[in-house]
Amino acid sequence: MTTDNGAVADTNRFQNVQGVRDDLKEVNYLADDGIAGVAFLADRLGKPILVEGPAGTGKTQLAKSIAEITGSKLIRLQCYEGLDESKALYEWNYKKQLLRIQTERGDNEDWTEMKDDIFSDEFLLTRPLLEAITADEPVVLLIDEVDRVEVETEALLLEILSDYQVSIPELGTITAKQIPLVFLTSNNTRELSEALKRRCLYLHVDYPELDREREIVLAKVPDITESLADQVARIVRSIRQLDLKKAPSVSETLDWARTLMILNIDTIDEQTAKETLNILLKYQTDIAKATKELSVDD
Amino acid sequence: MLELLNGFVVELRNAGLPVSLTENLDAMEAVQHIPIEDRDAFKYALGATLIKNHAHWRSFETVFEVYFSLRGPEYKIGDGDDETDIDEMWREMQEQQQQEGNGGQGGMDGMTPEEIAQMLMQALMNGDQGMMRAMAKQSVQRFAGMEPGRPVGGTYYLYRTLRNLDLDGMLDKMMEQSREDAPDDLTSLEERLEKEEYADRIEKFKGEIEAEIRRRLVEDRGAEAMAKTLRKPLPEDVEFMHASRDEMTALKKSLQPLTRKLAARLARKRKHGRKGPLDFRNTVRHSLSYGGVPAEPKFKYPRPAKPELMVVADISGSVAAFARFTLMLVYAISGQFSKVRSFVFIDGLDEVTDYFKATEDITEAIHRVNTEADVVWVDGHSDYGHAFEVFWNQYGKDVGPKTTVLLLGDARNNYHASQSWVVKEIQQKARHVYWLNPEPKSYWNTGDSIVGEYGTHTDGVYECRNLRQLEGFVEKLA
Numbered sequence: 001m002t003t004d005n006g007a008v009a010d011t012n013r014f015q016n017v018q019g020v021r022d023d024l025k026e027v028n029y030l031a032d033d034g035i036a037g038v039a040f041l042a043d044r045l046g047k048p049i050l051v052e053g054p055a056g057t058g059k060t061q062l063a064k065s066i067a068e069i070t071g072s073k074l075i076r077l078q079c080y081e082g083l084d085e086s087k088a089l090y091e092w093n094y095k096k097q098l099l100r101i102q103t104e105r106g107d108n109e110d111w112t113e114m115k116d117d118i119f120s121d122e123f124l125l126t127r128p129l130l131e132a133i134t135a136d137e138p139v140v141l142l143i144d145e146v147d148r149v150e151v152e153t154e155a156l157l158l159e160i161l162s163d164y165q166v167s168i169p170e171l172g173t174i175t176a177k178q179i180p181l182v183f184l185t186s187n188n189t190r191e192l193s194e195a196l197k198r199r200c201l202y203l204h205v206d207y208p209e210l211d212r213e214r215e216i217v218l219a220k221v222p223d224i225t226e227s228l229a230d231q232v233a234r235i236v237r238s239i240r241q242l243d244l245k246k247a248p249s250v251s252e253t254l255d256w257a258r259t260l261m262i263l264n265i266d267t268i269d270e271q272t273a274k275e276t277l278n279i280l281l282k283y284q285t286d287i288a289k290a291t292k293e294l295s296v297d298d
Numbered sequence: 299m300l301e302l303l304n305g306f307v308v309e310l311r312n313a314g315l316p317v318s319l320t321e322n323l324d325a326m327e328a329v330q331h332i333p334i335e336d337r338d339a340f341k342y343a344l345g346a347t348l349i350k351n352h353a354h355w356r357s358f359e360t361v362f363e364v365y366f367s368l369r370g371p372e373y374k375i376g377d378g379d380d381e382t383d384i385d386e387m388w389r390e391m392q393e394q395q396q397q398e399g400n401g402g403q404g405g406m407d408g409m410t411p412e413e414i415a416q417m418l419m420q421a422l423m424n425g426d427q428g429m430m431r432a433m434a435k436q437s438v439q440r441f442a443g444m445e446p447g448r449p450v451g452g453t454y455y456l457y458r459t460l461r462n463l464d465l466d467g468m469l470d471k472m473m474e475q476s477r478e479d480a481p482d483d484l485t486s487l488e489e490r491l492e493k494e495e496y497a498d499r500i501e502k503f504k505g506e507i508e509a510e511i512r513r514r515l516v517e518d519r520g521a522e523a524m525a526k527t528l529r530k531p532l533p534e535d536v537e538f539m540h541a542s543r544d545e546m547t548a549l550k551k552s553l554q555p556l557t558r559k560l561a562a563r564l565a566r567k568r569k570h571g572r573k574g575p576l577d578f579r580n581t582v583r584h585s586l587s588y589g590g591v592p593a594e595p596k597f598k599y600p601r602p603a604k605p606e607l608m609v610v611a612d613i614s615g616s617v618a619a620f621a622r623f624t625l626m627l628v629y630a631i632s633g634q635f636s637k638v639r640s641f642v643f644i645d646g647l648d649e650v651t652d653y654f655k656a657t658e659d660i661t662e663a664i665h666r667v668n669t670e671a672d673v674v675w676v677d678g679h680s681d682y683g684h685a686f687e688v689f690w691n692q693y694g695k696d697v698g699p700k701t702t703v704l705l706l707g708d709a710r711n712n713y714h715a716s717q718s719w720v721v722k723e724i725q726q727k728a729r730h731v732y733w734l735n736p737e738p739k740s741y742w743n744t745g746d747s748i749v750g751e752y753g754t755h756t757d758g759v760y761e762c763r764n765l766r767q768l769e770g771f772v773e774k775l776a
């Protein structure tokens with residue numbers, strides 16, 4: 001497969017949707033049909049995935065796990081307010097350039113030659129986006145928490161996301177040697193631009209269903225019994241149904257399960273549940289609400 | 299296939315979902331990689347290319363079901379010749395029942411209601427998806443009484459099917475069974491978890507029945523016609539005054555991300571791009587430290603200090619939901635105001651500011667507003683005139699040039715005296731006064747609505763029928 005601009009795509013990374021699911025399971029990531037289906041499609045269409053959903057539901061882990069099962073290098077761009085081109089794409093190494101100019105002074109090298117020289121690869125500092133494009137080996141590019149950058153900065157990403165290329169005024173256009181699998185994650189703190197969304201496949205990762213959460217606990221917490229994992233998943237589901245400021249995430253479920261293991265608990269009774277709620281819930285009002293709920297007999 | 303997909307995309311657009319040309323093309327490419335028989339993956343593939351906003355997912359799913367429900371091996375309707383997976387499942391279940399000595403043969407027709415109930419309970423207790431689906435299909439066949447061309451809606455068939463299955467009693471029976479089966483007494487925690495699990499399964503089973511009815515209706519009437527009857531507004535377009543319970547839940551869900559985004563947007567607005575004209579004196583003053591060179595230009599901030607907000611809301615039946623959402627939205631961005639005070643009324647008026655101060659939990663505060671506020675004076679029918687009078691007498695002194703007052707309600711005054719002079723007084727003292735009305739404009743000033751009379755003394759009356767309009771207003775306000 002060739003894209004319009006001539007970048008050559010890898011041969012397909014996955015056989016079919018079920019294959020993605022199975023492979024992910026091998027590395028202890030439990031996917032559902034949506035997650036596996038969209039990852040499969042992203043590979044086939046050569047398109048980035050925009051992953052949204054509540055905190056701690058495995059968005060970042062998904063990219064990491066996909067990198068692992070495809071034997072790709074994971075390149076991560078962590079976004080923050082104020083992130084700019086020089087940190088995301090590339091920067092010229094001014095110090096080195098300056099040094100070069102100074103050492104050459106006196107030799108009668110003319111300026112054009114000098115300019116060609118100091119604006120060459122040697123003086124280029126590659127940042128994650130450019131690194132992902134120029135890599136020879138297969139790459140998974142994770143652009144984490146993209147909603148943190150300003151809308152204007154989003155524009156930096158557009159060229160890469162649709163054409164897998166970067167234009168550097170002094171060097172021309174650099175086209176990808178291989179098409180990286182790109183994941184963008186967002187915690188949805190602001191509306192992303194239409195232009196960005198149009199270029200991506202969209203995946204909403206929500207809190208897992210009961211069965212999947214139990215599987216996650218089993219996979220991630222060593223030595224936990226089926227029955228304890230089941231109880232954990234059920235109680236968490238029950239608590240998520242309350243009207244809370246912040247519902248427990250998967251990471252909190254895992255923390256809770258690990259704590260119960262340390263405390264040597266094999267079945268959870270009301271007392272234990274109440275005493276350890278502070279691991280699942282972060283706000284005092286939420287803890288109070290859940291405690292009250294768990295005590296009422298209805 | 300492409301034709302089907304085109305019809306599907308057209309319907310999505312009809313339902314208000316924004317699908318661009320690129321996205322349409324992506325979807326066409328996507329379906330070439332995932333077989334339609336793999337229904338879930340197929341659905342997510344289409345979703346990933348066409349839907350970029352999670353709040354739109356439910357609408358998408360409905361349309362998807364209508365357009366693709368008749369595809370895939372499990373879903374063929376019809377009895378006899380072409381055996382489907384589901385029919386096979388049904389046969390297996392029956393054989394099992396027979397071995398246990400309680401059950402007839404063939405379809406459900408040969409079974410007594412008790413036998414059916416028994417079998418359903420077993421399917422639900424086992425929690426087996428396939429079995430529940432098979433049960434749903436058979437139940438619809440036997441009980442819904444669907445006839446081709448009959449012009450009744452899906453809800454009627456749903457009602458008929460559910461009535462015959464007596465699902466209401468099912469949860470209790472299942473709990474009883476579960477208590478019997480347990481070696482020890484169930485603790486209250488176990489009871490709770492068990493009950494939730496069963497309730498969840500029953501809901502899913504109802505969903506299966508609905509889906510089955512829908513499939514049959516689609517077969518009878520065609521996808522296009524069905525899609526049209528099922529078309530529902532997106533959460534942001536749902537009318538506050540006519541929202542069903544489900545819609546209300548969806549609304550509440552979409553409120554949180556919406557307020558979060560709104561708050562972030564407003565915070566950013568405050569931080570950036572706030573420069574006004576050059577502040578000459580300040581620049582000169584600072585230039586002294588640069589030896590008189592005005593190196594660091596200083597600008598005037600064009601916005602006066604944050605306003606103080608007073609919300610006065612009618613919380614009687616028909617407009618209660620609207621008041622609730624407005625209060626939640628306002629408090630979620632209360633950082634944008636120097637102070638927020640809130641008052642609620644029906645025919646009496648009460649200040650509820652403290653409820654919001656006492657807790658970080660807006661939902662809880664709203665709950666207290668609904669249960670504790672003292673808003674009834676005579677008969678509990680809206681009396682704007684009296685409520686406004688009370689407001690003016692008790693709190694009028696607190697309205698000042700920094701105050702923005704929001705009046706919320708449909709201004710249906712039950713033909714009481716309007717006392718609109720209060721609004722006029724407020725307008726004279728306050729910085730701004732606005733009226734937000736959840737009714738469609740075309741209803742204003744009909745019957746006992748006197749929003750026009752109040753409106754003349756405000757800086758504007760705004761139609762806020764849905765979240766989209768409300769958000770628009772609040773953003774302008776902050």
Ligand SMILES: Nc1ncnc2c1ncn2[C@@H]1O[C@H](COP(=O)(O)OP(=O)(O)OP(=O)(O)O)[C@@H](O)[C@H]1O
Pocket residue numbers: 028029030031054055056057058059060061062185187216220250251254
């Ligand atoms: N499906 C899953 N399978 C296995 N582990 C999971 C799964 N989902 C989440 N986890 C675990 O939960 C934890 C949180 O996941 P992660 O950090 O990827 O969440 P996130 O969605 O990126 O959160 P945030 O929005 O806060 O960045 C990790 O330890 C991860 O391994």
Ligand SMILES: [Mg+2]
Pocket residue numbers: 059060061144185
């Ligand atoms: Mg993350």
